[in-house]
Amino acid sequence: ALASATGCVIDYQVYRPPDSDHTVQIILAHGFLRSKARMAGLATRLAKAGFVTAAIDLCNMRPWDGAHRQNAADMIRVARRLAHGPVVYAGFSAGGLAALLAASNDPSSLGVLALDLVDWERIGARAAASLRPPLLGLHGEPSRCNAQNNGLAVFDAAPQAEVRHIVGASHCDFEAPTDRLCRLICEVADRPPGDARRIRGQILEAAVQAAGRLLLTDPAHAGGAGDMTR
Helix, strand or coil: CEECCCCCEECEEEECCCCCCCCCCEEEECCCCCCHHHHHHHHHHHHHCCCCEEEECCCCCECCECCHHHHHHHHHHHHHHHCCCCEEEEEECHHHHHHHHHHHCCCCEEEEEEECCCCCCCHHHHHHCCCCCCEEEEECCCCHHHHHHCCHHHHHHCCCEEEEECCCCCHHHHCCCCCHHHHHHHCCCCCCHHHHHHHHHHHHHHHHHHHHHHHCCCHHHCCCCCCCCC
């Protein structure tokens, strides 16, 4: 664990491939009022692909305050502790916004991986306009849970950006595992379970590919993954 500048504790878990000699390569953040446990599936898949990943808890979030800039500062703080070289910042929903803000303030960032990013008062779009490294992302269907896809404007603003639409994906599909609360709020009640499993598998595969593309821009941090396809 590590203390935030505000005094709360940033808990984290490192997922490491067997026999890896890399330091942390990816800093991964969860969505609004969620936890690092909801990103465990993706962190595990990233580690299996060869990428050392730290899933963190964003301890400054409150129901009345997303604390997006502080979340970004906390992601950088964890990177300074665990990564001895360039990193990819990644996150889901509000965590995707924090990842973007972190990358825009960290010259050592290789890029951003944003999963169904949700912007807030256009702070993401403004930061993206001057973002130096690439921004890659996945997004689902518009809903109240992803602010009707308001994060797409962030990709439009970034100089180097690519976003892939995952057809049929709900906001919850970008967590792994998700839970009943998210499904109750963000998914239609009659959704076939088979569709959810297929879509969530597709998201995990595409996210690993995107992370690989970003990390392969730095030979010292190369793992193994293919291209992100449209």
